[in-house]
Amino acid sequence: MFFVDTLEFEGLGNRSYLVGGPRAAVAVDPPRDIDQVIAAAAKRGVRIAYVAETHVHNDYITGGPELARITGASYLVPAAAHVSFARTPVADGDTVTVDEGLVLRALATPGHTPHHTSYVLEEDGRGTAAFTGGSLLIGTVGRPDLVEPRLTEELARAQHASAHRLADELDDEVPVLPTHGFGSFCSSSQAEGDATTIGRERTANDALTLDVDTFVAEMLAGLDDVPAYYAHMGPANAAGPAPVDLTPPGRADAGEIAARLAAGEWVVDLRSRTAFAEGHVAGSFNFEGDGKLATYLAWLIPWGKPVTLLADTPERIADAQRELARVGIDRPAAAATGDPAAWIREGERLASFPRACFADLAEVRGRGEEVVVLDVRRDSERAAGHVEGAVHVPVHELYGRLDVVPSGTVWVHCAGGMRAAIAASLLDAAGRAVVAVDDGFDAAHEAGLTVTRP
Numbered sequence: 001m002f003f004v005d006t007l008e009f010e011g012l013g014n015r016s017y018l019v020g021g022p023r024a025a026v027a028v029d030p031p032r033d034i035d036q037v038i039a040a041a042a043k044r045g046v047r048i049a050y051v052a053e054t055h056v057h058n059d060y061i062t063g064g065p066e067l068a069r070i071t072g073a074s075y076l077v078p079a080a081a082h083v084s085f086a087r088t089p090v091a092d093g094d095t096v097t098v099d100e101g102l103v104l105r106a107l108a109t110p111g112h113t114p115h116h117t118s119y120v121l122e123e124d125g126r127g128t129a130a131f132t133g134g135s136l137l138i139g140t141v142g143r144p145d146l147v148e149p150r151l152t153e154e155l156a157r158a159q160h161a162s163a164h165r166l167a168d169e170l171d172d173e174v175p176v177l178p179t180h181g182f183g184s185f186c187s188s189s190q191a192e193g194d195a196t197t198i199g200r201e202r203t204a205n206d207a208l209t210l211d212v213d214t215f216v217a218e219m220l221a222g223l224d225d226v227p228a229y230y231a232h233m234g235p236a237n238a239a240g241p242a243p244v245d246l247t248p249p250g251r252a253d254a255g256e257i258a259a260r261l262a263a264g265e266w267v268v269d270l271r272s273r274t275a276f277a278e279g280h281v282a283g284s285f286n287f288e289g290d291g292k293l294a295t296y297l298a299w300l301i302p303w304g305k306p307v308t309l310l311a312d313t314p315e316r317i318a319d320a321q322r323e324l325a326r327v328g329i330d331r332p333a334a335a336a337t338g339d340p341a342a343w344i345r346e347g348e349r350l351a352s353f354p355r356a357c358f359a360d361l362a363e364v365r366g367r368g369e370e371v372v373v374l375d376v377r378r379d380s381e382r383a384a385g386h387v388e389g390a391v392h393v394p395v396h397e398l399y400g401r402l403d404v405v406p407s408g409t410v411w412v413h414c415a416g417g418m419r420a421a422i423a424a425s426l427l428d429a430a431g432r433a434v435v436a437v438d439d440g441f442d443a444a445h446e447a448g449l450t451v452t453r454p
Contacts, residue, residue, distance in 0.1 A: 002102055002123055004177065005040050007031065011294045011323045012060055013183025017131060018044070019121055021099030026050035026076075027067060028119060028131045029179045032244050032326050034063035034070070041071075050096055052076040052104065054133025054179060055116040056083065058146040058230045059186045060326045061241045076106075080115035085240035090117060109135040109166065111159030112142030112186070114151070118166065120174075127170050129177055130198070136163050137181035138196045141207050143188040145223055146230060156216045159188075163207035172199025185227050185295070188219050224380050225396065229298035229327055236328055244325045248318065252308055252334035254345045257281060260308050265333065266301055270311040270320050271340075273421030277436055279350035281310065281343050286425035289316050291418045298327040299396045300422070306333040313337055353428050357439040358447040361411050365449070374405060374412040376423040377441075381415060385441075388450040395419040402430050413437035413444075 005018040009031060017028040018040045025046045027037050041048050048071040051064050055078065065085055068075035076096065079089035092108035101124050109118040112134030121129040134142030141163060144155035166176075176196045180186040202208050206215055252260070261267055261283045269276050270289035280286065287297045289311060301307065307324075309332045311317050317335045324332075336343055340350055364371055373387055376395040386392065393401050395414065410427055414420040417438040424436035445451045 002099075002121065002128065003044065004129060004175075005044070006177075007036055007040065008182070009060075009326065010183065011292055012326060013181070013185075013187070013292075013295075014060060014179055015177075015182060016179065017177055018048075019098070019129065019131070020044070020046050020049075021102045023047065024049040024099045026052055026096075026098050026104055027073070028052050029054055029057070029133060030063045030067050032061045032063040032241060033246065033322050034067040034244075037063070037067060038070070047071070048073045049098060050074050050076055050104065052090075052119055052131075053078070053081075054118060054131065054135075055113045056081050056234055056237045058113075058234050059180070059184055059227070061233060061328050062237050063241070063244070065240045066243045078106075078115040078117040081113075081238070083238045083240070092117075107166070107169070109133075109162035111135060111144055111155050111162045113147055114155065114158075116142075116162070118162075120170065127174050129175050130166060130170055131177050131179075132166065133179045134186055135159065135178070136166050136176055136201060136205065136207070137178045137187055138176070138193050139201070139204050140181060140187055140189045141205070141219070142180050142186050143223055144219075146186065146226060146234075153216060153220065156219055157212055159219075160207050160212045160215050163201075163205065167198055167202055167208055170198045172197060172202070174198045176201060183292070185224070185230075189222055222380070224378055225394065227295060227299040228396070229303065232303060232328055245331060246318070246322055246325065248314070249309070249321065249332040249335045252336045254343055256334060257308060257310075257336060257343055258345055260306070260333065265306040265308065267308045267310065268297060269425075270309060270316055273417060273436065273438065274355065275312075276421065276425065277353055277355050279340055279352050280425075281340065282348075282351040283429045284310065284425070285429060286421050288418060288421065289320050293320055294323045294327045294329075296395070296419070296422060297324065298329060300399050301329070308333050309335045310340075310343060311335070311337050351428060353424060353434050353436065355436045355438045356411070358413070358437060358444040358449060361413075361437060361444075362447040362449050364411075370408060372406050372408045372410045374410050374423065376412060376414050376419050383454065385451050385453040387413070387444050388452050395423050398423050398426055402426065402432075405432070409433040409435060411435045411437055413439070413441070415441045
């Protein structure tokens, strides 16, 4: 008998796996904060004998080298991956025995990267689970454009071939257990559902239902922007990341918060967008701790800029610190918790701005008031429909393009409210009058606003 434990990382849209038998296990694509993997192994009462990477990751920093060092596990990394640390190179067809009757077999599946490798768990010689990393995902595949622009089409074709190889070699009932595809921007499109099998993918995945030319053309046409921080992940993983340090940051008082803002550092408020709008430190930015914190903060912040975290509780700071470490934002410069009134100096006041819904915007426009409507969704979202007359600047571009937003009160919206809150905080910090539209985009048409569709 074997087990598969899934470790979910919702903020990044990824999963890692611990799989094994009664005595030993292998960790597949582990996160940087390896204590979770070690705890999962301890709960099972197994030794981590192997750590396996499907590829050199572009969207998060791996904990593989440190996990292998601490546990004494063999570190399996695709042989063709260019890395500068000691590892056990694996090539197509290589096998390792995880536990009695349990074998892990490497299966070359290039496409997401040139060296990408999937792993098939075999029990008594029969395939029982496929760990597909960034190859075959739920209803889609990993994007092929993260390595080198000149290789994108070649890798897209390789993705098609790799998906077919997996389908040809594995039975319909074999579970497909990918690393990406649960909100990760490493996915070429967003996956639907939470679990799948080879059989289900045969009928639902474009890589297995379309001819290669059609598949490649449609996938390349649908690729969206790549988070800016991805440029730093691959090199860090190839070099071998340093161990993570999750000890609490130093406490910042009101004076230090003001000084860090004056120095041009980032002060990030992790509270809900509702709480932030009602009262916040002027100049601070709002990235909700329970949103896609790591993705959007890492995407927007100038790389290497010191960041101070503000939150209701120490637990929220600790959670954020852990999530940010997964994408290489290490050691917050400082942190503060509790009542926001304590985050400002005597004589100062908390800043605020109003929140609204699309019906409020329709009412304002109906009265003939001149307002700026700012759409901060991605290009692909806007292409599917947008409020007539809205200015478009994707949220990940806004920090560097604040000067293109026309003068006047800015009503900023996204698809659901989270990104609008980030954008509103950026505008507010720049001294702009802003209203955060905290509403689902479908409500725009229902409110009577003209929505232009293709």
